[in-house]
Amino acid sequence: MAIGHRDSWYQLSGTIELEDTLVGGRQKGKLGRGSAGKNTMRLVSESKDKKGFIAMAVVDSISYFSVNKFVKKHLKQGK
Numbered sequence: 001m002a003i004g005h006r007d008s009w010y011q012l013s014g015t016i017e018l019e020d021t022l023v024g025g026r027q028k029g030k031l032g033r034g035s036a037g038k039n040t041m042r043l044v045s046e047s048k049d050k051k052g053f054i055a056m057a058v059v060d061s062i063s064y065f066s067v068n069k070f071v072k073k074h075l076k077q078g079k
Helices: 002-007 064-074
Strands: 016-023 039-046 054-059
Touching: 039 064, 054 064
Parallel strands: none
Antiparallel strands: 016 039, 039 054
């Protein structure tokens, strides 16, 4: 819990990469977005030579507003 709290203070800067992915086990039926048993996860990472930070969260939707809220929380403004 302490590490998760401390990590929430970091904000990413510089060149970043933002990805959305579906996480969950294999089930019969529909594949991809909207399939049963899947959660959408958003991940943003810094692109640096050696080390960089990442931020990730389970999100309810993949929309402009959802991405904008995530970016404002995890990226330094004006960078």
